[in-house]
Amino acid sequence: MRVLGLYVERDTPVHKLAPFTKLMYAVTSTVVTFLFPSITVGILFLVLSVFLNTIARVLKHLIALLMVVSVLSISIFLIQGMFYVGNYTPLFSLLRLTFYKEGLLRAVVLVLRLFNMISAFGILMLTTRPSDLIDDLVRRGLSPNVGYVIASVLQIVPQMLSTATRIIDAQRSRGLEMNGSFHKRFKAFLALIGPLVLGSLLEARERALALEIRWFEARTKRTFLKDFSESKR
Numbered sequence: 001m002r003v004l005g006l007y008v009e010r011d012t013p014v015h016k017l018a019p020f021t022k023l024m025y026a027v028t029s030t031v032v033t034f035l036f037p038s039i040t041v042g043i044l045f046l047v048l049s050v051f052l053n054t055i056a057r058v059l060k061h062l063i064a065l066l067m068v069v070s071v072l073s074i075s076i077f078l079i080q081g082m083f084y085v086g087n088y089t090p091l092f093s094l095l096r097l098t099f100y101k102e103g104l105l106r107a108v109v110l111v112l113r114l115f116n117m118i119s120a121f122g123i124l125m126l127t128t129r130p131s132d133l134i135d136d137l138v139r140r141g142l143s144p145n146v147g148y149v150i151a152s153v154l155q156i157v158p159q160m161l162s163t164a165t166r167i168i169d170a171q172r173s174r175g176l177e178m179n180g181s182f183h184k185r186f187k188a189f190l191a192l193i194g195p196l197v198l199g200s201l202l203e204a205r206e207r208a209l210a211l212e213i214r215w216f217e218a219r220t221k222r223t224f225l226k227d228f229s230e231s232k233r
Helices: 019-035 039-055 059-068 070-083 101-127 130-139 144-173 182-213
Strands: 090-094 097-100
Touching: 019 039, 019 101, 019 130, 039 059, 039 101, 059 070, 059 101, 070 097, 070 101, 090 101, 097 101, 130 144, 144 182
Parallel strands: none
Antiparallel strands: 090 097
16 A cells, blocks of 8 residues: 555564654654754764664665755855854865854754754654554544644645646646746646645545544544554663
């Protein structure tokens, strides 16, 4: 069954961990690097997160996620290296721009935080089905209504991308040109945005009706299909 999200199907010890455990690791890893803003702590948790992603055999997908924020990392080095309020030790000059030691060290800490956060939450998102995460949280006391909202947020972008792909394929089969001049691209965009918005509204309505039919608002004790059990360790 195709899962809408970043989940990568594997059979590894990390995949078998309870979703709540992986969520707590991601939150703890992020919070600790903010409470202790040092390069050593940042490297320690980043190495641990990369190690866990390697065990889960999703390192290639993690690198793709890190590449997305690489542009932001470059901008952090540029801004902090030149304009950090604590700059006072010039390190080198490039194209008449002076970079300072304090700003670059600050940039390293910030980039390590960013990469660690992506890596830690990558463990959660790449090795956990969104539905399993919500089920585990609801089992532990989270309101089903809140769980549904979280699940919708996690799946809305992948779902819209999947819908957009189907619409593009359908429009191309009808002879719509997706490449070419700006005018042609704008016409293709109009042909895409209408069905995409209407399709999303219809899917939301169908989902609401399906939940109502299944008595989503029931106050009785709920049962769960999966049991997320693991050792105390």
